Amino acid sequence: MLTVLLIVLPILGAIVAALSPNNARQVALLSTLAQLCITIYCVLTFSQNSSLMAFDATWIAPLGIHFKVAMDGISLLLVLLTNALLPFIVLSGSALDPIDNRANTRYSLILAMQAALVGVFTAMDGFLFYVFWELALLPIWLICLLWGGENRVRITLKFFIYTLAGSLFMLLGLTYLYLQTPIPHSFDIAALYNVALSSNAQSGIFWAMFIAFAIKIPIFPFHTWQPDTYTTAPTQGTMLLSGIMLKMGVYGLIRWLLPIAPQGVQTWANLVIVLSIIGIIYGAIIALQQRDLKRLAAYSSFSHVGLIAAGVLAMTTQGLQGGVFHMLAHGINVVALFYVIDLLERKTQTRNIDEISGIANNDREFAILFFIIVAGSVALPLTNAFVGEFLLLNSIFIFNPILAAIAGLTIIFGAVYMLRVYRSTMFGELNANTQHVAFVHSPEKWVLYPLVILILVMGIYPKYLMDLAQPAILQLMGAIGQ
Amino acid sequence: MKALISLSALAILSLAGEIFGFKRQTNVLLIIGLLVTLVLNFMDWNTNISYFSNMMQYDNFSVAFTGAILLCGLAVVLLSPHFFKVVETSESESYAQLLFLMAGGLLMVSFSNLSMFFIGIELLSIASYILAGTDKRNLYSNEAALKYFLMGAFWSSFLLMGIALVYAAAGSFDLATIAAYSTKGNLSGYFYLGTFFITLALAFKVSAAPFHFWAPDVYDGSPTIVTLSMSTIVKIAAFGAAARLFSYALYPAMPSMSKIWWILTALTLLVGSLGALQQTSFKRLLAYSGVANAGYLLLGLIAANNNANNALLFYLIAYSVATISAFAVLLLLSYKYDDENGEHFKGLATTSPWLAAAVTVSMLSLAGIPPTAGFFGKYYLFTQAIAAGHTSLVVVAILSSIVSIVYYFRIIINMYIPDENSLPTALELPFVYKIVLIITTITSLALGIYPSVLANIL
Numbered sequence: 001m002l003t004v005l006l007i008v009l010p011i012l013g014a015i016v017a018a019l020s021p022n023n024a025r026q027v028a029l030l031s032t033l034a035q036l037c038i039t040i041y042c043v044l045t046f047s048q049n050s051s052l053m054a055f056d057a058t059w060i061a062p063l064g065i066h067f068k069v070a071m072d073g074i075s076l077l078l079v080l081l082t083n084a085l086l087p088f089i090v091l092s093g094s095a096l097d098p099i100d101n102r103a104n105t106r107y108s109l110i111l112a113m114q115a116a117l118v119g120v121f122t123a124m125d126g127f128l129f130y131v132f133w134e135l136a137l138l139p140i141w142l143i144c145l146l147w148g149g150e151n152r153v154r155i156t157l158k159f160f161i162y163t164l165a166g167s168l169f170m171l172l173g174l175t176y177l178y179l180q181t182p183i184p185h186s187f188d189i190a191a192l193y194n195v196a197l198s199s200n201a202q203s204g205i206f207w208a209m210f211i212a213f214a215i216k217i218p219i220f221p222f223h224t225w226q227p228d229t230y231t232t233a234p235t236q237g238t239m240l241l242s243g244i245m246l247k248m249g250v251y252g253l254i255r256w257l258l259p260i261a262p263q264g265v266q267t268w269a270n271l272v273i274v275l276s277i278i279g280i281i282y283g284a285i286i287a288l289q290q291r292d293l294k295r296l297a298a299y300s301s302f303s304h305v306g307l308i309a310a311g312v313l314a315m316t317t318q319g320l321q322g323g324v325f326h327m328l329a330h331g332i333n334v335v336a337l338f339y340v341i342d343l344l345e346r347k348t349q350t351r352n353i354d355e356i357s358g359i360a361n362n363d364r365e366f367a368i369l370f371f372i373i374v375a376g377s378v379a380l381p382l383t384n385a386f387v388g389e390f391l392l393l394n395s396i397f398i399f400n401p402i403l404a405a406i407a408g409l410t411i412i413f414g415a416v417y418m419l420r421v422y423r424s425t426m427f428g429e430l431n432a433n434t435q436h437v438a439f440v441h442s443p444e445k446w447v448l449y450p451l452v453i454l455i456l457v458m459g460i461y462p463k464y465l466m467d468l469a470q471p472a473i474l475q476l477m478g479a480i481g482q
Numbered sequence: 483m484k485a486l487i488s489l490s491a492l493a494i495l496s497l498a499g500e501i502f503g504f505k506r507q508t509n510v511l512l513i514i515g516l517l518v519t520l521v522l523n524f525m526d527w528n529t530n531i532s533y534f535s536n537m538m539q540y541d542n543f544s545v546a547f548t549g550a551i552l553l554c555g556l557a558v559v560l561l562s563p564h565f566f567k568v569v570e571t572s573e574s575e576s577y578a579q580l581l582f583l584m585a586g587g588l589l590m591v592s593f594s595n596l597s598m599f600f601i602g603i604e605l606l607s608i609a610s611y612i613l614a615g616t617d618k619r620n621l622y623s624n625e626a627a628l629k630y631f632l633m634g635a636f637w638s639s640f641l642l643m644g645i646a647l648v649y650a651a652a653g654s655f656d657l658a659t660i661a662a663y664s665t666k667g668n669l670s671g672y673f674y675l676g677t678f679f680i681t682l683a684l685a686f687k688v689s690a691a692p693f694h695f696w697a698p699d700v701y702d703g704s705p706t707i708v709t710l711s712m713s714t715i716v717k718i719a720a721f722g723a724a725a726r727l728f729s730y731a732l733y734p735a736m737p738s739m740s741k742i743w744w745i746l747t748a749l750t751l752l753v754g755s756l757g758a759l760q761q762t763s764f765k766r767l768l769a770y771s772g773v774a775n776a777g778y779l780l781l782g783l784i785a786a787n788n789n790a791n792n793a794l795l796f797y798l799i800a801y802s803v804a805t806i807s808a809f810a811v812l813l814l815l816s817y818k819y820d821d822e823n824g825e826h827f828k829g830l831a832t833t834s835p836w837l838a839a840a841v842t843v844s845m846l847s848l849a850g851i852p853p854t855a856g857f858f859g860k861y862y863l864f865t866q867a868i869a870a871g872h873t874s875l876v877v878v879a880i881l882s883s884i885v886s887i888v889y890y891f892r893i894i895i896n897m898y899i900p901d902e903n904s905l906p907t908a909l910e911l912p913f914v915y916k917i918v919l920i921i922t923t924i925t926s927l928a929l930g931i932y933p934s935v936l937a938n939i940l
Contacts, residue, residue, distance in 0.1 A: 060858075062792075062938035063865070127861075131852045138851065146898060153895055161887050164851075168880045175865055176873070 002042055003069045004055045006079065006118045009035055014111035017104055024104035025093060028111055032086040035114070039083040046076055046468060064186040069122040073472035074324055077465060078121040078251055081331045082244050086114050089239045091447050092339050095346055096234065106147060109139040113240055120248050126174040126187040129256070133167055136248065140240055147234040155228045162225040166212035173208030177260065193259050193479055206264030209257045210272065216249030217305050220279030230298035235342040238294070242301045243335040247327045250305070253312050254320060259479040265315060273313050273399065277407050279306035284413035293341045293351045296417065300377065301334050307410055311392030315480060319395030320473045325466060326388025329458060333376040333385055336451040340370055343444055344425065348433040353421055358430035367426045369448045374422045376455040378415040384458035483533055483540050485523040485548055486588050488515065493581035500574040508574055509563050516556045523548050536656060537595040543791065543940055544592030547722040550799050551587045554714040555580065557806045558707060560914045561813060565707045568817055571616040580711060583609035587719030591726060596645045596655040599723060603641065603687070606719055607634050610712055614704040626703030633686065633696045641683035647676030657731040664734040677735040680727070681742065687720040688776045691749035698757070701769035706816055709765065710809040713772045714802040721779050721798055725791045733786040743784050747875055751777030751882035758889045764812055765822040767889060768805065771848060774882055775801050781879060782863045785870035792940040793866045797859035799936065800847060800929060804856055807844035807922040811837060814909050827893055829900030833908040838897045840919045847926045849890040850883055855929035862937065
């Protein structure tokens with residue numbers, strides 16, 4: 001029941017936000033905070049047998065489709081990620097709101113997106129999963145379209161068509177599976193897990209679903225929508241996309257693809273892991289060349305998620321543990337990073353690295369906060385990203401040591417471009433753009449503090465969150481049959 | 483059956499309105515009459531009576547499809563008065579033809595004898611030829627009527643030939659007898675040839691490629707209100723008739739024709755969506771979208787069983803509801819501007835946000851995005867086609883859906899991204915249009931969120 005509440009509450013919030021043009025942000029903040037409180041309650045009372053969080057009702061009886069939602073450890077962590085980030089994403093709109101006469105629509109869409117995301121992470125029925133998957137696409141598309149920057153029409157349409165194309169083939173795959181279940185057919189996740197497929201069918205299902213997830217993550221060469229979309233989207237949109245939405249793809253791999261078509265994954269693992277690693281290197285090299293901060297962060301994100309995908313697709317317990325944990329870590333880090341970039345852009349009117357310098361001279365506190373975020377992005381030990389990346393590399397190492405060595409380059413490259421950004425923006429002489437930049441008394445800092453604390457706490461004591469997901473991961477590995 | 487009597491009576495009543503001078507009240511009378519007819523129609527639910535020495539069988543299939551036809555007819559009648567103020571046509575004649583068209587449709591979805599099927603299809607066709615030409619002084623309308631008539635007459639002859647050949651093989655016009663004959667096996671060549679001819683004629687009627695060339699011109703040339711009836715009522719009737727014919731009698735011939743169906747369906751899907759991509763006129767876009775949607779519906783015909791018929795009905799309703807929304811707004815635009823260019827949607831969200839919301843829901847439903855009826859409808863059809871072993875066709879249908887996103891979303895984007903230079907003035911929204919749009923929008927969403935209500939009624 002609690003899970004349903006987590007889906008319904010944002011919808012109600014969205015409706016109220018839409019109807020209150022003057023204080024939509026407050027409504028949204030209230031709604032997301034309430035949501036966060038419920039989520040924390042779920043985390044604290046969580047145990048594997050908790051039936052409190054499961055809900056099952058017939059939805060479309062003639063086709064055996066149920067409205068079935070539940071949370072195991074993996075879902076719980078992703079729901080936690082979603083609901084923990086949403087208040088920050090809402091808060092980060094404070095600068096845009098005064099000049100936006102459609103702010104209520106924007107917050108309404110953000111909350112609608114939240115509902116759909118929670119739905120994606122908790123759906124235990126294939127059809128329901130697909131519906132939430134699509135429902136998450138509509139609000140983010142509208143956010144990017146209505147508040148986007150240059151060329152938004154072309155870029156957002158490409159984004160929409162790209163992702164929809166992938167997901168339609170996933171629907172085809174799911175429907176094929178559905179028709180293989182014993183009569184009366186069912187979309188229930190357990191029934192889909194139990195379908196025995198020939199190795200050809202496994203390959204077919206693998207590709208039908210993999211492409212959908214690969215586009216969302218994105219994995220090379222399905223990534224071409226991503227940098228443009230990240231850059232043109234308003235900051236809140238970029239945060240939703242990079243912080244949470246791409247996790248839908250990885251979650252899809254873990255929850256749906258690996259257990260349903262393990263042989264398919266094994267057959268194609270070499271190819272797709274190599275593709276992911278190409279993405280890691282390719283993204284990192286392009287990030288090295290970027291002068292535009294937002295584009296740099298977009299490519300860096302692309303590079304990092306390649307690692308998650310590769311680690312997960314290696315199908316080891318470490319890979320899944322690392323993947324789940326790193327999804328959280330990456331979500332927090334990337335939202336923090338985009339938030340900082342947005343702050344810099346707003347204060348200096350530019351996103352070009354070369355035109356920003358010397359901010360540490362004005363505001364040391366901000367420089368320290370930013371440093372911790374950068375440290376998180378480059379996976380320094382004692383930051384949250386280190387734990388995940390280590391496990392993921394470990395998983396790739398088990399699969400193939402040489403590939404692991406290549407994938408490990410991501411950490412070095414990451415350090416190069418992130419530290420360069422840090423050096424050039426924070427140190428050096430103040431210039432015309434940064435003359436009067438100081439964040440000392442700005443309320444925005446209160447968004448950065450909790451994020452930075454999360455980065456450190458998760459890095460120093462990851463055990464609590466890891467333990468939450470552990471039983472679910474072991475169960476999943478059991479389903480995969482490894 | 484009561485519905486048929488009531489419809490014919492209403493048709494004569496609207497003609498009498500012209501003679502006895504209660505023209506002005508005809509519209510209101512028809513609205514009341516159609517509501518009564520709807521009630522009469524649904525009173526026949528679960529009765530399953532046959533009429534005219536087994537020429538018609540009024541079963542649940544008929545009641546459901548007739549209900550859909552009547553509701554679309556009601557929408558057309560509601561939207562008509564404003565249209566007739568702008569376009570000079572003879573109002574009561576148009577109403578009479580519309581009702582005859584619906585009566586023809588009713589016969590087409592409730593026949594149990596091939597001769598009744600032919601009578602129904604001709605009644606519907608002749609009424610629609612006339613309706614296409616009702617804008618007498620408009621060249622395009624004349625062209626549409628002539629084109630439609632010539633092509634229609636040509637393909638009617640194929641239909642008749644096909645029926646004759648099936649008769650030659652089975653020795654009867656009766657559906658049950660034909661079914662009994664065809665399931666016995668060892669079928670004569672006449673039966674296949676007849677089925678083939680009937681398939682071609684029906685492919686023309688539902689504007690399946692490569693027999694679709696008439697459709698964009700006829701849809702575009704006809705008065706908009708007529709285009710609306712052609713893309714909803716005629717479509718429901720034609721697909722209803724085809725589904726009835728194939729799933730009641732001719733299904734044994736389906737496997738041997740699967741290649742033909744494959745080509746028909748794949749071509750229709752691709753031609754429809756690629757054609758729509760090129761259009762600047764919203765009306766022509768809807769015409770091509772009608773062709774593409776015929777492709778999805780053909781997926782439901784191939785399986786030729788009861789589940790597939792249900793999927794077909796669901797999608798026909800979802801498609802008609804979305805189309806009525808789109809046409810209502812098209813009509814509003816055409817009252818204000820002289821053409822039907824899609825550019826007129828620019829900035830609509832700023833001036834009429836609720837109207838824009840209705841168009842958005844309608845476009846999403848046509849594009850098949852959840853949570854709208856169009857999504858579940860498409861999905862339902864896809865499932866039936868995959869279950870019948872036509873996965874490759876579903877792949878083509880998915881490709882066509884992806885292409886269709888471009889043109890449906892172009893409309894949505896136009897509405898929400900205004901042209902900086904010129905903001906349109908708000909559209910005037912008459913009361914009935916408001917009612918129709920509210921009902922269609924809510925139906926689109928409700929059927930998308932809870933499709934169970936219609937997913938298993940046959």
